[in-house]
Amino acid sequence: MLLEVNELTVCYGTVQALNSVSLGVSEGEIVALIGPNGAGKSTALKAICGLLKSSGGEIISGDVLFSGQSIKNIPPHDLVKKGISLVPEGRRVFSSMTVMENLEMGGYIRKNKKSNLESLDRIFELFHILKERRKQKAGTLSSGEQQMLSIGRALMLQPRLLLLDEPSLGLSPNYMEIVFDKLQEINRSGTTILLVEQNARMALEHAGRGYVFKIGEIFLEDTGKNLLESEQIRKSFLGE
Amino acid sequence: MPYQLLLNGIIAGSIYALIALGFAIIYRTVKFLHLAHGIVYTTGAYLAYTFFILLHIHPIISFFLSIILCALLGIAIDKSVYYPLRVKKASNLIFLLASFGVFIFLQNLIQLVYGAQILTLRTGPVKEGYHIFSAVITPIQIWILVVSCWLLVILWGFVKYTRLGKAMRAVSDDQVAASVVGINPDKTILSSFAIGSALAGAAGILISLETNIEPTMGFSAVLKGVIASIIGGIGSIPGAMLGGFFLGIAENLGIWKIQAGWKDCISFIILIIFLLLRPGGIFGVKTEKEQI
Ligand SMILES: Nc1ncnc2c1ncn2[C@@H]1O[C@H](COP(=O)(O)OP(=O)(O)OP(=O)(O)O)[C@@H](O)[C@H]1O
Numbered sequence A: 001m002l003l004e005v006n007e008l009t010v011c012y013g014t015v016q017a018l019n020s021v022s023l024g025v026s027e028g029e030i031v032a033l034i035g036p037n038g039a040g041k042s043t044a045l046k047a048i049c050g051l052l053k054s055s056g057g058e059i060i061s062g063d064v065l066f067s068g069q070s071i072k073n074i075p076p077h078d079l080v081k082k083g084i085s086l087v088p089e090g091r092r093v094f095s096s097m098t099v100m101e102n103l104e105m106g107g108y109i110r111k112n113k114k115s116n117l118e119s120l121d122r123i124f125e126l127f128h129i130l131k132e133r134r135k136q137k138a139g140t141l142s143s144g145e146q147q148m149l150s151i152g153r154a155l156m157l158q159p160r161l162l163l164l165d166e167p168s169l170g171l172s173p174n175y176m177e178i179v180f181d182k183l184q185e186i187n188r189s190g191t192t193i194l195l196v197e198q199n200a201r202m203a204l205e206h207a208g209r210g211y212v213f214k215i216g217e218i219f220l221e222d223t224g225k226n227l228l229e230s231e232q233i234r235k236s237f238l239g240e
Numbered sequence B: 001m002p003y004q005l006l007l008n009g010i011i012a013g014s015i016y017a018l019i020a021l022g023f024a025i026i027y028r029t030v031k032f033l034h035l036a037h038g039i040v041y042t043t044g045a046y047l048a049y050t051f052f053i054l055l056h057i058h059p060i061i062s063f064f065l066s067i068i069l070c071a072l073l074g075i076a077i078d079k080s081v082y083y084p085l086r087v088k089k090a091s092n093l094i095f096l097l098a099s100f101g102v103f104i105f106l107q108n109l110i111q112l113v114y115g116a117q118i119l120t121l122r123t124g125p126v127k128e129g130y131h132i133f134s135a136v137i138t139p140i141q142i143w144i145l146v147v148s149c150w151l152l153v154i155l156w157g158f159v160k161y162t163r164l165g166k167a168m169r170a171v172s173d174d175q176v177a178a179s180v181v182g183i184n185p186d187k188t189i190l191s192s193f194a195i196g197s198a199l200a201g202a203a204g205i206l207i208s209l210e211t212n213i214e215p216t217m218g219f220s221a222v223l224k225g226v227i228a229s230i231i232g233g234i235g236s237i238p239g240a241m242l243g244g245f246f247l248g249i250a251e252n253l254g255i256w257k258i259q260a261g262w263k264d265c266i267s268f269i270i271l272i273i274f275l276l277l278r279p280g281g282i283f284g285v286k287t288e289k290e291q292i
């Protein structure tokens, strides 16, 4: 297992958000976390990438292992060095900086600038539009373009594990499709992906496996295909 | 055209621009009003006095020693006062009050050590000035102008092109995103305090070449810096510079038509006009969302 979450319990102050959640992601997979609002999907992702503390949460018990090593409570700026990159909810590009500068910041910690140029080539190949817009301020891009930029920025360090929180949020259906196709392409070239998604259908169609959250717990785990076909899921999440 | 007033305005403006730029660099990363910036300015003047007048150290060395110590003072204020508050997620009002507390504390400390009397960095008599158009500029004023413009250009290039400068811009845009790409926000905040405070110190020293040093000098200075920063667009680097020069020139040209006693009023009138008509300042775009 590349990533293992073992019996994780998380609280925000006195409010418990996760109750003994366990999940795993193997090298090369795309795994989706789905579930209704407030079920704890983002909390699980934040606990993995070290952002819990800054939003006032705390891991009460359990552990998070990345290739066998505990990464519990490692701050996000140290986690990137281990090969985990995050595409945060709401994209969060550096809006006053240009597209190029945003991508450069993605490779901030790297001393070897030559690898940055290689990453840049790969990202421009993946998202042509970013190359065209490289001198434009990121704040002036459309939401879809910003999402691509945010993904590109996270790919600069060629991470082993890519985490995404709600990549389809606020995108037009057309862009959603593009983003998810690109994620599959990124995955095929060797990056493991764990994503959280409101849009359960889109996520399950593109993911190998899925976990379904319900009020702080995981209540189903299966392949994307099986979950899509499951009666229970169709009723409660796909609106059929 | 009263060239002398215009020239005085440009010189005062260059000092305001330095204070405002330092203030803006800090504001961008922490997003609260660091009023204690004014006491760092005062400290710069007193340190230069100590090195140059009391210890007879070479003026250039005194200048650099003083601004380095001001940078360290900025770091110390952040580490000892603001950092603990940040950990506790204190509100901006608390930061403002704490900043004011630091200001008062250090101002009293300076008064305790140096006394309340007026001091000066000047040694000899004032040298004969040069004539340009109908105005006179003294060698000291030329120094003030050259050094402050040089600092403004260096800082602008630093923020735009260097790795640390870009990290500071990234933290200013989005702290979470910055930490996600591997920037340590606490380190970046410390750097901005060091650089901003060095600028405040430099401004304090430069102004003391022209006017007197006294423990209370920092208060109106930081107000001018904040006003310049707001009319330029709070947190904007070019805005702070432009705002500083604008304020200096407006104040000095103002006394052409109004009595000199009203000089300090002018900056507040300008502030109110800007807050009413263009609250985002000259360069401000996203100020509406940001709360002071
Ligand atoms: N910063 C916070 N402070 C306090 N409680 C929080 C915080 N963030 C989340 N919670 C609570 O934790 C629970 C899980 O929230 P979380 O954001 O993880 O859900 P989610 O599954 O991502 O929902 P959504 O689909 O709406 O994004 C919710 O009950 C929420 O109210």
Ligand SMILES: [Mg+2]
Binding pocket: A041, A042, A043, A196
């Ligand atoms: Mg969420």
